Amino acid sequence: MxxxxxxxxxxxxxxxxxxxxxxxxxxxxxxxxxxxxxxxxxxxxxxxxxxxxxxxxxxxxxxxxxxxxxxxxxxxxxxxxxxxxxxxxxxxxxxxxxxxxxxxxxxxxxxxxxxxxxxxxxxxxxxxxxxxxxxxxxxxxxxxxxxxxxxxxxxxxxxxxxKLETDRRHIHRRIDEIKEQLKMVKEHRERYRERRKKNHVFQISLVGYTNAGKSTLFNRLTHADSFEENLLFATLDPLTRKLTLPSGYTALLTDTVGFIQDLPTTLVAAFRSTLEEVKEADLILHIVDSSNPDYYHHEQTVYELLEELDVSSIPIVTVYNKRDIVHPDFVPSSKTASITISALNQHDLQQLRQFIEETMIELMTPYHVLIPTFEGKLLSQLKTETILRELHYNEQNGMYECKGYVLPTHPLHGQLRIYQK
Structure with a gap:
């Protein structure tokens, strides 16, 4: 241009x-x-x-x-x-x-x-x-x-x-410089990831074909302001924000670069570190544009690229977006659990939050515990770091009775055993 x-x-x-x-x-x-x-x-x-x-x-x-x-x-x-x-x-x-x-x-x-x-x-x-x-x-x-x-x-x-010179050695030198700088950026990103792991935060990645509506969904769910427009590749840099679920549980949601068929191999290689955010996820939300006549092939393209990234062990659910302008021939074709929504509809967004929470519960372990009144910090942790379904004070024994779900990898999982009812 x-x-x-x-x-x-x-x-x-x-x-x-x-x-x-x-x-x-x-x-x-x-x-x-x-x-x-x-x-x-x-x-x-x-x-x-x-x-x-x-x-x-x-x-x-x-x-x-x-x-x-x-x-x-x-x-x-x-x-x-x-x-x-x-x-x-x-x-x-x-x-x-x-x-x-x-x-x-x-x-x-x-x-x-x-x-x-x-x-x-x-x-x-x-x-x-x-x-x-x-x-x-x-x-x-x-x-x-x-x-x-x-x-x-x-x-x-x-x-x-x-103004690039035609000297190959100049370009080779520049490639080496960039690789060195990217290595430092990658190490910095890995330190962030380690910190998130130590905090035992549940991580969710949005993936999907370019222009499927990932950024719009990301913004509506997290009240963020990432760039969204009806253009291919509107998002290039991954963004991570907090996502609060209906129970009050806080997870981290990451928006990633859109996939496309025949993505140049140089780009797949260059953006591998960005896409590695997906590898760290506990759950992948695959966003599909249900208004696009070619939605099925878009789904297959994303699955092929996810296979290349070797993330097959991470649970995936499908979110069919743009329900308000759905294509007349659209039929949900996902092999995974799925939901059809519009990112612009508040009721649909609430349903999606509920759907995410229910999916997370399947990956968690239930608990039923009695917590003494002096364990205020533990009660606070149960509210924010687990999905707390029931909490009431039992006057007979002076204890708080709590029911909910906790990630099996979370330190609270072991801690709660001593309070098991």
Whole structure:
């Protein structure tokens, strides 16, 4: 884009190639998603060009005839950039740029560009720069002119603002520097996580496909103010806030970066430390957009990425969001326990809090204890660190009778044994 502060949008032509293993509906969704990504990057799609092929053309991605058709479209529409729906090889990018005589980028560059806009924290910015440099490294030869233009439109934001040199050693050095800085940030994050573990706080992670409504839900549940907008990748940096449940129990809720199909491998690697927040969770809330016609494939994409992160041992429940604008063909397909809500409806949010609490109870151990009156601190802990269902004073024995649920890993679990009724 020319300038984030202006309303001027860059003109974009999209190009996609449908292979035999992709059905028409799936391909159509994929192109629509690419269009949404362009919108998020402040671009405007003026034309879409698609082709069905047995295999990707090794030199130009699409066939010779389609390249000629694309050249005519470029002359007609004069786009600022042509974006391809797959990752182009360095030679494909060079050949297409030469023939089209305009800027050519691929889906990966577009996603990296959006991440460069969205990153707010130091860690987020470093991770984006690392992913961009790793993507750029094999594409350096013959790109002198393109590199000198970095910082001037979609697919060019980020490290290019300092005018990257074509010297590989310079980039390798910068990659090493970033990795070192990220290592320090990771250690800092791990110290935070250790502190949370010591405090024995129940941790819940929100995961889901990008734009499923995670940030809206996060804000409504925790009264936070994280960025929410109807854009892909509105959230990039993980945020953690306290979540108070109906019983008064306080858990920690973390909002994470949205997933997307064909997420560039450089990005998965770069954001692994951010996604590691999910690994520390006691419960994962998988948010699914029930208004999206492709919701089922979105679910599968998230499950595949969670499998990559190796979090299969953590309990997962599904929250189908956007009930108010649900797709007519929507049918809950989750294998896990699920609930259908709208993040904008107060009653639904209350039901969701109840649903979370009931799910947590299944992971806890019940207790029934008699607490002496002088144990005021213990009573206070039962109210905030366990799910307390009943509390009343027994005048006959001068004790407080308490019933509730406690995490088996919490120190209170052992402490309560001596007061067991």
């Amino acid at each position: 020319k300038d984030l502060q202006t309303n001027e949008r860059e003109k974009v032509i999209l190009v996609g190639c449908q292979l035999p293993n992709v059905d028409d509906e799936r391909f159509s969704y994929s192109m629509e998603e690419l269009k949404s990504l362009v919108h998020t990057a402040n671009g405007e799609v003026v034309m879409m060009l698609t082709q069905k092929r047995e295999t990707i053309h090794p030199a130009t991605y699409i066939g010779k005839g389609k390249v000629e058709e694309l050249i005519r479209l470029v002359e007609q529409f004069e786009p600022d950039v042509v974006i391809f729906n797959d990752e182009l090889s360095p030679s494909q990018n060079r050949n297409l740029s030469r023939q089209l005589n305009t800027r050519v980028i691929d889906r990966t560059q577009l996603i990296l560009d959006i991440f460069a806009q969205r990153a707010r924290s130091r860690e987020g910015k470093l991770q984006v720069e690392l992913a961009q440099l790793q993507y750029l490294l094999p594409r350096l030869s013959g790109q002198g002119t393109e590199l000198s233009r970095l910082g001037g439109g979609i697919g060019t934001r980020g490290p290019g603002e300092t």
